[in-house]
Amino acid sequence: MELLVSILAGQLDLPAWGYVVVALALTHITIVSVTIFLHRHQSHNAVTLHPLVSHFFRFWIWLTTGIVTKQWVAIHRKHHAKCETEDDPHSPQTQGLRRILWQGREVYQIAARQKSILHKYGNGTPDDWLERNLYSRYSVIGILMMLSIDVVLFGAVGLTIFAVQMLWIPFWAAGVVNGIGHFWGYRNFETPDASRNIFPWGILIGGEELHNNHHAYASSARLSNKWWELDIGWFYIRMLSLLRLTRVIKIAPTVKLVAGKQLIDIDTVRAVVCNRFHIMSLYGRMVVRPVINDECQRANEYFRNLYLSISKLLSREDLKPADAESQQVKEVLAHNQTIETVYRLKQQLKELWQNSSSQQASRIQRLQAWCQEAEQTGIVALQEFATYLRGYTLKSAM
DSSP states (O other): OHHHHHHHHOSOOOOHHHHHHHHHHHHHHHHHHIIIIIIIIIITOOEEEOHHHHHHHHHHHHHHTOOOHHHHHHHHHHHHHTTTSTTOTTOHHHHOHHHHHHSHHHHHHHHHTOHHHHHHHOTTSOOSHHIIIIITTOHHHHHHHHHHHHHHHHTHHHHHHHHHHHHHHIIIIIIIIHHGGGTSSBOSSOOSSOOOBOOSOHHHHTTTTBHHHHHHSTTOSOOOOSTTOOOHHHHHHHHHHHTTSEEEOOOOOOEEEOTTOOOOOHHHHHHHHHTHHHHHHHHIIIIIHHHHHHHHHHSOHHHHHHHHHHHHHHHOSSOOOOHHHHHHHHHHHHHOHHHHHHHHHHHHHHHHHHOTTOOHHHHHHHHHHHHHHHHHTOOHHHHHHHHHHHTEEEOOOO
């Protein structure tokens, strides 16, 4: 009886707030391990890690989640390759938000059992003795060890702490990021998927809530883009970098605008292509919206309502219009020459990066021709946007 009382009491006697702090600290280490090791290091090779740091993260993930590195990486890579299609392992656009949000773990496990996914998308993940004989083979042992540690240290309260640990990644990563991150939130970039940034959850999700930013620049070690966006994972990467325990391989390119620049050169093209999702977002804000608003002022009630109803379809890259909506777009384009010009030039601009086989010299000529045509349309918003593109050039990445 005394032994049972001792076990239930635990080795550490903390106030109530102390147990909360412990639970949050343990889950925070887990989410940092996931975002730095599994996501930015293993899945996208955006950073390299010192072997000791890499193995600590791998051990901690095994201990607190039972996740097998190859499975997680393969599923995530396939998500990027097949995003928002029927082959996407976890898209709320095809499987429903409720299923991904509340059954994210089950959806993950279904994909993890498909050996074809692991074979095609799981290359380059750890394959040492520990991985083959412990981490991958006996993933449940890590979880049982964590349960034992929690109970020994915290007694009966340790069961609650353990439950929080076990639910943390399935809910926040598999549910919130994969679910809400493709359903609600704001977009900095017009990517051809439904990814969103869901602010502000930076400390709880390690920066993974900046999901639209990530889909725009998947191989970037830094997920934040705006000055006010918090990527706590990037903060830890920088701290590890100062200690020479990690090295940043790549971050999203940044651009600068050169006032008065008229000559379109290779730097202009590279900046436009590298920042194509940002360009599409800007086109929607700087061209499509002002033109739609201006045309609404001149239209009768029928066409004014029609223009407003298709405004998102003309701006957003991830929307899949229904047949009725497609007919509305065709009707507007046939009726309004200004909107037709704006839509046509948007499609032409996208061809600049969609045709990856184009030589750089050809791309320069095509962008120059695009800007000249935009300037000759007489549409003020297009003229201003062409001037904006001419001043585009890349900054140094680091």
